[in-house]
Amino acid sequence: MTNEDQPGKLTTARICIALSTIPIIFCGILTSILGYDAPYWGQWWKIPLIVKSIEGTIRFEDYWTLINEHRVFFLNLLTIPLARITHWNMAYELLLTLLFGFGAFVVLCRTILAAENPEQCRRIWPIIPVISLLMFSYSQHNIWMWGLHVMIPMTLFAMLISIQCLIQPQPSVLHITGAIISAIIASYSFGAGIVIWGVGGSILILNTLQKNKTAYIQLAVWAVAWIATMTIYFIGYESTPSETTAVQTLQHPTAFLTYVAAYIGAPIISFHSPSAVLAGISGLACVAYLLSNTHWKSARDSTPVRMALSLILLTxxxxxxxxxxxxPEGPGQAISSRYLMWPTMFWVGLLILSATGMSSKQVMKFLVVGVVFFAVAGTLHGAYRADERHDAFELGKEALRKNNSDQHLLYLYPILDVPQQMLADLIQYELSIFRNASDDPSQGE
Known part of the structure; x- marks a missing residue:
């Protein structure tokens, strides 16, 4: 690149950075308005842990507890002390959710912009705002509005750090150590976090193709860490009841694959499950097309390509x-708002592949325009749905504040007895909406 090209490159970068901030700011503003500030569904079961923390009786096994099938040890280590310190001001959990999401975005962008090929880097810059639009879409409103789901961007952040360490041209001992630590954090923060071990193993297997003895040692170390982590994971593990078995899944391959397709297509069309299935199939076809046009000898060592493939494999x-x-719940369940952060990585990976020179500029433009259109539509629809949910939540919160035993409490938890029984702890320890005005000047009637 000549010196004359440098000002143009800087201008492009600045414009792309500025555009990237728009979805982040929009997401933050909506969350500040619509975010839940009282216990909602699974958060009610954090109250006994918070009380134990306040009383000084909390033990290791309390942090090791499950939320459904999720091992949330590191989430508890972070949020239980935070709740004690802030009298469970959930604004801090919502802020952490945004910060982890932003951290994941930064790690991802820094990695793919470190391309050795200047032309690749130049093509990647214009998709950075689109990646921001996808990652901070309010179609994921269930994640952004609900402090319990801080575990999702927290896990994604750890997974991306792990991938970043592993896709280095020559991973060092420090890289492997960082990748393993990040993978352990991801595994013990959210159920989907265990997928990183398969993704990381695939990256390291790819490294062994270079006939490097160090790569084999690193793969062996990764495998040992994987086995140890999963062995510990299942200590005291109790899965939530399920009506499905492996045999039933094999007997219904079409239903299973339809669910998978809807899951993958949901970030593009999150409000109509049949369309999400079509979007998922189309996305997989695009990946197949791009990979069929890949010159693997040159692409194998490309950092953006390795990141893109890792994200697709992750999804x-x-x-x-x-x-x-x-x-068995069907494709309608697969497009649930709380799931969308994971399949979003598929579309981010697809955009990166299209920008790395594996396709014509026309293909890249077609993908970008299509993704932007549907992502904006998804954000607007998500904001509308979030506002509806917030209205119902406010009715439940007001019933909780007034200690009313009415049906509005069902908006906070589907079993009326739960909020009624735990209300006493909220009041006694001045938690959540019962914080003292002296502890939270913004709290007032």
Whole structure:
């Protein structure tokens, strides 16, 4: 690149950075308005842990507890002390959710913009705002509005750090150590976090193709860490009831694969499950097309390509893991707002592949325009749905504040007895909406 090209490159970068901030700011503003600031569904079961933390009786096994099938040890280590310190001001959990999401975005962008090929880097810059639009879409409103789901961007952040360490041209001992630590954090923060071990193993297997003895040692170390992590994971593990078995899944391959396709297509069309299935199939076809046009000798060592393939593999792993238990619920369940952060990585990976010179500029433009159109539509629809949910939540919160035993409490938890029984702890320890005005000047009637 000549010196004359440098100002143009800087201008492009600045414009792309500025555009990237728009979805982030929009997401932050909506969350500040619509975010839940009282216990909602699974958050009610954090109250006994918070009380134990306040009383000084909390033990290791309390942090090791499950939320459904999720091992949330590191989430508890972070949020239980935070709740004690802030009197469970959930604004801090919502802020952490945004910060982890932003951290994941930064790690991803820094990695793919470190391309050795200047032309690749130049083509990648214009998709950075589109990646931001996807990652901070309010079609994922269930994640952004609900402090319990801080575990999802937290896990994604750890997974991306792990991938970043592993896709280095020559991973060092420090890289492998960082990747393993990040993978452990991801595994013990959210159920989907265990997928990183398969993704990381695939990256390291690819490294062994270079006939490097160090790569074999690194793969062996990764495998040992994987086995140890999963062995510990299942200590005291109790899965939530499921009506499906492996045999039933094999007997219904079409339903299973339809669920997977809807899951993958959901970030593009999150409001109509048949369309999400078509979007998922189209996305997989695009990946197949781009890979068929790949010159593997040159692409194998490309950092953006390795990141893109890792993200696609990550989504497929999450889709299969979720579908094994949830496929009987149908594709409508696969497009749930709380799932969307994982399949979003598929479309980010697809955009990166299209920008790395594996396709014509026309293909890249077609993908970008299509993704932007549907992502904006998804964000607007998600904001509308979030506002509806917030209205119902406010009715439940007001019933909780006034200690009313009415049906509005069902908006906070589907069993009326739960909020009624735990209300006493909220009041006694001045938690959540019962914080003292002295502790939270913004709290007032």
């Amino acid at each position: 497929v792993g999450c889709a299969l893991l979720t579908a094994m238990k949830q496929w």
